[in-house]
Amino acid sequence: MLSRDERQRYxxxxxxxxxxxxxxxxxxxxxxxxxxxxxxxxxxxxxLAAAGVGRIRLIDHDKVELSNLNRQxxxxxxxxxxSKVDSAKEKLGxxxxxxxxxxxxxxxxxxxxxxxxxxxxxxxxxxxxxxxxYLLNKAAIDNRIPFVHGAVYGxxxxxxxxxxxxxxxxxCVYRGLIPQEKFPVIGVTPAIIGCIQxxxxxxxxxxxxxxxxxxxxxxxxxxxxxxxxxxxxxEYCEHCGNxxxxxxx
Amino acid sequence: xxxxxxxxxxxQPFANDTEVAEINGSTIGECLNELVKQFADMKxxxxxxxxxxxxxxxxxxxxxxxxxxxxxxxxKDGDKLLIxxxxxxG
Numbered sequence: 406m407l408s409r410d411e412r413q414r415y416x417x418x419x420x421x422x423x424x425x426x427x428x429x430x431x432x433x434x435x436x437x438x439x440x441x442x443x444x445x446x447x448x449x450x451x452x453l454a455a456a457g458v459g460r461i462r463l464i465d466h467d468k469v470e471l472s473n474l475n476r477q478x479x480x481x482x483x484x485x486x487x488s489k490v491d492s493a494k495e496k497l498g499x500x501x502x503x504x505x506x507x508x509x510x511x512x513x514x515x516x517x518x519x520x521x522x523x524x525x526x527x528x529x530x531x532x533x534x535x536x537x538x539y540l541l542n543k544a545a546i547d548n549r550i551p552f553v554h555g556a557v558y559g560x561x562x563x564x565x566x567x568x569x570x571x572x573x574x575x576x577c578v579y580r581g582l583i584p585q586e587k588f589p590v591i592g593v594t595p596a597i598i599g600c601i602q603x604x605x606x607x608x609x610x611x612x613x614x615x616x617x618x619x620x621x622x623x624x625x626x627x628x629x630x631x632x633x634x635x636x637x638x639x640e641y642c643e644h645c646g647n648x649x650x651x652x653x654x
Numbered sequence: 655x656x657x658x659x660x661x662x663x664x665x666q667p668f669a670n671d672t673e674v675a676e677i678n679g680s681t682i683g684e685c686l687n688e689l690v691k692q693f694a695d696m697k698x699x700x701x702x703x704x705x706x707x708x709x710x711x712x713x714x715x716x717x718x719x720x721x722x723x724x725x726x727x728x729x730k731d732g733d734k735l736l737i738x739x740x741x742x743x744g
Contacts, residue, residue, distance in 0.1 A: 579712075
């Protein structure tokens, strides 16, 4: 049941057909994991907290560095040297005190990933590396938790939503690894991609609109172009298919 | 067969900053070989030493993932190919 303050706070989005009070109540009851609180995690967390998602778990093991501040907008000059999840929790709590914020200052690993996401309704991928994304993708499939992938490079970004065992997963689309590298990025790119990811999370929770499933959205900021690519569930996928019969690629 | 091949920003430095290349070929493999003839540096970015596509390279034909057996897929005049390189930044 929404309080009078909540009705007032969320008035403009409750007005949206497809959300209403019922949708707002679903947002209030929702539990979202945001893996990473950097370039993608910052805008995603800000807009999910502002929208009234009831419980948000933020996972990040990094400390704030000066070189983060061109894009990781939850972290400010004064936060340099501080744990990112503490810095993020402070700002998000000031934005919306009604949201329950839980922080995990740990590295996501094969050993802890399932435990970190268990019991949550949806996972938002705000990582900065592929190996951890693959761990999250596998855990999402194993635990049947929807997973919203996002990634950036320079002025380019990508988003895709995965409904485990129903739609193409990240591993169906990305079949390899690239060497770990320091990637170039301008802050507006993860801002756009993180906000699209947050939109997918809100739509999933509320149950409105059409998710980016079996579609990879590619954003090209230099040419200001969005391209939608059709992807398919791979029956031999090593995460969501039957790799035993696969070609081993 | 005239095919438009879109090169992602990540790979453009290996193709003289070309965004879209006009190439000829009757299969995706022939088109990529033609691309490599034009831009030799692309070879190591696309192919393994044994001539297979790297696992982190995706090929999209008219907006659809061409996997599996991408290199053998036929193309026709006016088709559009897109090379997708995995990006992992956040």
